[in-house]
Amino acid sequence: xxxxxxxLAPIGENRPGAEWWRSxxxxxxxxxxxxxxxxxxxxxxxxxxxxxxxxxxxxVDAIWLSPFYPSPQNDAGYDVADYCDVDPRFxxxxxxxxxxxxxxxxxxxxxxxxxxxxxSSEHEWFQAAxxxxxxxxxxxxxxxxxxxxxxxxxxxxxxVSVFGGPGWTRVPEADGxxxxxxxxxxxxxxxxxxxxxxxxxxxxxxVLRFWLDRGVDGFRVxxxxxxxxxxxxxxxxxxxxxxxxxxxxxAPYWGQEPVHDxxxxxxxxxxEYDGDRALCAEAWLPTVDETALWVRSDExxxxxxxxxxxxxxxxxxxxxxxxxxxxxxxxxGAPATWVLSNHDVIRHATRLALTADTPRDGGIGPRTEARxxxxxxxxxxxxxxxxxxxxxxxxxxYQGEELGLPEAVDLTDDVRQDPTWFRxxxxxxxxxxxxVPLPWxxxxxxxxxxxxxxSWLPQPDEWARFAxxxxxxxxxxxxxxxxxxxxxxxxxxxxxxxxxxxxxxxxDVIAVRNGDVTVVVNLGSEPVVLPAGTLVVASEPLAGGAxxxxxxxxxxxx
Ligand code: NOJ
Numbered sequence: 001x002x003x004x005x006x007x008l009a010p011i012g013e014n015r016p017g018a019e020w021w022r023s024x025x026x027x028x029x030x031x032x033x034x035x036x037x038x039x040x041x042x043x044x045x046x047x048x049x050x051x052x053x054x055x056x057x058x059x060v061d062a063i064w065l066s067p068f069y070p071s072p073q074n075d076a077g078y079d080v081a082d083y084c085d086v087d088p089r090f091x092x093x094x095x096x097x098x099x100x101x102x103x104x105x106x107x108x109x110x111x112x113x114x115x116x117x118x119x120s121s122e123h124e125w126f127q128a129a130x131x132x133x134x135x136x137x138x139x140x141x142x143x144x145x146x147x148x149x150x151x152x153x154x155x156x157x158x159x160v161s162v163f164g165g166p167g168w169t170r171v172p173e174a175d176g177x178x179x180x181x182x183x184x185x186x187x188x189x190x191x192x193x194x195x196x197x198x199x200x201x202x203x204x205x206x207v208l209r210f211w212l213d214r215g216v217d218g219f220r221v222x223x224x225x226x227x228x229x230x231x232x233x234x235x236x237x238x239x240x241x242x243x244x245x246x247x248x249x250x251a252p253y254w255g256q257e258p259v260h261d262x263x264x265x266x267x268x269x270x271x272e273y274d275g276d277r278a279l280c281a282e283a284w285l286p287t288v289d290e291t292a293l294w295v296r297s298d299e300x301x302x303x304x305x306x307x308x309x310x311x312x313x314x315x316x317x318x319x320x321x322x323x324x325x326x327x328x329x330x331x332x333g334a335p336a337t338w339v340l341s342n343h344d345v346i347r348h349a350t351r352l353a354l355t356a357d358t359p360r361d362g363g364i365g366p367r368t369e370a371r372x373x374x375x376x377x378x379x380x381x382x383x384x385x386x387x388x389x390x391x392x393x394x395x396x397x398y399q400g401e402e403l404g405l406p407e408a409v410d411l412t413d414d415v416r417q418d419p420t421w422f423r424x425x426x427x428x429x430x431x432x433x434x435x436v437p438l439p440w441x442x443x444x445x446x447x448x449x450x451x452x453x454x455s456w457l458p459q460p461d462e463w464a465r466f467a468x469x470x471x472x473x474x475x476x477x478x479x480x481x482x483x484x485x486x487x488x489x490x491x492x493x494x495x496x497x498x499x500x501x502x503x504x505x506x507x508d509v510i511a512v513r514n515g516d517v518t519v520v521v522n523l524g525s526e527p528v529v530l531p532a533g534t535l536v537v538a539s540e541p542l543a544g545g546a547x548x549x550x551x552x553x554x555x556x557x558x
Pocket of ligand 1: 075078079115186222223282343344
């Protein structure tokens with residue numbers, strides 16, 4: 001069956017300055033865990049198509065799909081073996097086309113994930129590199145190097161894998177003797193490309209065109225800060241000098257200048273196409289100002305605002321990161337973006353109220369000191385989202401947050417799948433807890449994730465109460481809150497607005513006006529008196545007209 005390529009009729013005018021991605025709410029679909037049409041326990045593209053109407057009723061503008069490409073799934077699909085196909089576990093290219101057509105038909109744009117820092121070791125290029133041997137053009141597509149030491153028995157430098165353990169692995173040569181080393185900043189099955197090689201540039205431009213020709217609206221670019229390495233491959237410095245990051249690794253592979261030329265090239269590829277296609281950088285950089293370098297006018301269009309995601313539930317800190325974001329991104333012509341959860345971090349309904357600090361990527365499990373404080377995280381999460389969706393720019397939601405889903409904190413060791421868990425020998429639980437399949441129906445096998453009850457990660461029993469059908473008709477539910485926020489964000493044009501800080505509130509209260517809407521968020525412990533006005537939405541019931549702790553409200557001027 002042939003499906004016509006579909007491109008979406010423009011939302012709004014799409015003139016410069018008003019492109020869809022400047023104000024869109026983009027919902028992250030994690031295909032493994034969204035909906036499973038064939039019942040094998042892993043979600044699929046047909047499952048996404050089947051639930052598009054639920055996303056329309058939620059009120060999002062676009063979806064971003066995490067990888068669905070052929071992959072051995074050693075890093076949940078971020079180990080790509082073929083960039084221009086669909087893994088049979090997720091369906092076929094025809095399923096993709098059907099999903100894209102159905103999404104566009106409903107006014108929903110589709111962003112796909114691009115993984116250009118590394119491929120899977122099962123990619124034909126890497127297999128050819130192993131077979132071809134040192135000095136070959138095949139090896140020159142990756143970062144193969146001779147080792148140090150008398151017999152090359154030491155790795156070329158001290159770089160480590162983000163998932164734990166060394167960043168280099170030695171391969172046997174054709175005669176069986178120990179040979180060269182290759183770099184993998186992530187899992188051993190994720191060899192890094194050599195982006196000084198023009199062939200790699202050509203390859204990825206063609207990958208972009210493959211998906212643009214099919215009609216996608218953009219790309220989320222994985223590890224966008226990591227593609228270019230310092231060509232000398234110097235050791236990572238671990239410094240206590242605060243000016244060098246204070247105890248942090250000063251890594252000669254994050255944020256290297258030549259990476260920006262790659263995005264200038266890609267920006268030009270996107271401009272070959274109509275309809276405002278967009279690139280979004282996944283770049284974990286410490287400050288908003290550094291992140292803004294990825295969205296200069298001839299580079300990417302958006303970058304995830306991870307400094308915002310990592311900000312604690314603290315009024316001063318939030319005021320600062322919001323001000324910084326609304327200064328730094330527009331200064332280079334880009335929208336600010338906002339995000340609170342994704343498939344790599346502890347869900348914000350849990351993260352915002354823990355009994356102890358915990359590293360971002362460490363996860364939570366039965367033996368971690370950090371445990372959720374019952375109820376408080378969810379309350380704060382609802383308030384945090386109520387603030388986020390009032391801010392101008394583009395906002396990202398992670399599947400399941402509209403249900404108030406917490407992190408699954410009691411997964412047992414035997415079900416864990418994240419390479420972080422294996423490469424740190426269980427020292428870090430990793431990210432499985434935010435990746436558990438969604439509950440759709442309280443009273444059904446696998447809570448309606450599929451018909452068979454199979455689930456690649458077990459769903460906690462208590463998730464019946466988070467199931468979508470249990471919230472559908474409950475105005476007090478998180479689902480209703482999200483729908484109400486998204487409908488009003490659209491109605492009052494908040495995504496394209498601008499904010500004014502309001503004074504006269506206690507220091508632990510955030511108060512801003514965006515157009516007609518006044519937003520007040522109480523991060524303190526005492527109730528706050530609200531100004532006169534008509535209530536649009538509140539994250540919790542108000543107490544006699546006052547705003548309780550850990551609650552946010554939108555009001556129209558009275
Ligand atoms: C970032 C992705 O979001 C994460 O899930 C993945 O493990 C790494 N990049 C490596 O691709």
